[in-house]
Amino acid sequence: MQGVLFDLDGILTDTAKFHFAAWSRLAQEKLGVTLPAEFESRLKGVSRVDSLVRIMDYAQVTDQYTPEQIEQMANEKNGYYVQAIEKLTQADILPGIPALLAELAARKIPCVIASASKNAPLILKNLGLTSEFAAIVDPAKVAHGKPAPDIFSAAAQAIGASPAECVGVEDAVAGITAINAAGAVAVGVGDPQELAAAEIIVPTTADLTYAVLEQAYQARAK
Numbered sequence: 148m149q150g151v152l153f154d155l156d157g158i159l160t161d162t163a164k165f166h167f168a169a170w171s172r173l174a175q176e177k178l179g180v181t182l183p184a185e186f187e188s189r190l191k192g193v194s195r196v197d198s199l200v201r202i203m204d205y206a207q208v209t210d211q212y213t214p215e216q217i218e219q220m221a222n223e224k225n226g227y228y229v230q231a232i233e234k235l236t237q238a239d240i241l242p243g244i245p246a247l248l249a250e251l252a253a254r255k256i257p258c259v260i261a262s263a264s265k266n267a268p269l270i271l272k273n274l275g276l277t278s279e280f281a282a283i284v285d286p287a288k289v290a291h292g293k294p295a296p297d298i299f300s301a302a303a304q305a306i307g308a309s310p311a312e313c314v315g316v317e318d319a320v321a322g323i324t325a326i327n328a329a330g331a332v333a334v335g336v337g338d339p340q341e342l343a344a345a346e347i348i349v350p351t352t353a354d355l356t357y358a359v360l361e362q363a364y365q366a367r368a369k
């Protein structure tokens with residue numbers, strides 16, 4: 148294993164609840180709808196504008212807004228979201244992540260962020276994790292978002308590795324699909340049925356260790 152490609156939201160910290168709260172506020176105020184709870188997981192790994200498109204579909208208002216109004220609403224949601232993530236600290240890092248990053252650093256295995264979030268640099272800074280990563284892929288610079296392979300291909304490239312030499316860690320179905328499409332080895336965190344396409348699935352981030360990632364990598368090589 149030459150590198151580890153990390154999703155951010157749901158792997159390093161739990162920001163899905165903040166995305167959902169910000170979208171819920173926007174949907175209520177601007178579209179007059181209450182989002183059902185299942186939207187929290189339905190928007191995982193989905194880009195900002197694509198998330199808004201799904202919400203507008205749900206509200207059945209897709210044809211009623213201009214591209215400028217859509218962009219304005221996406222910006223507004225981001226304002227609410229940034230207010231929440233500004234308060235993140237080291238205490239918000241998910242269990243097992245500091246130990247995993249330390250194990251990988253000790254083995255000199257580079258780590259890269261492959262997140263759909265344009266706020267990834269701010270989140271990493273507030274978690275105190277910026278220096279643990281060799282690179283953060285800019286999602287604005289990849290042509291297609293998850294489930295397309297682009298962001299994981301770019302993440303491997305950022306450390307001079309081929310995707311096949313890397314393990315990707317994800318909590319979202321779209322992310323596992325993207326890792327597999329890039330040709331990297333997928334480790335899923337969450338529901339084994341939902342994430343069945345991953346090489347190995349663990350229940351929580353506390354179960355992520357170097358040994359688990361290496362086991363997934365070796366299993367795929369067979």
Ligand code: G16
Binds near residue numbers: 193198225262267
């Ligand atoms: C994350 C979240 C998504 C969010 C997307 C874009 O992806 O899971 O819910 O819509 O980023 O975030 P932003 O609006 O901050 O650019 P990931 O790939 O880290 O799970």
Ligand code: MG
Binds near residue numbers: 158191192318319
């Ligand atoms: Mg995620």
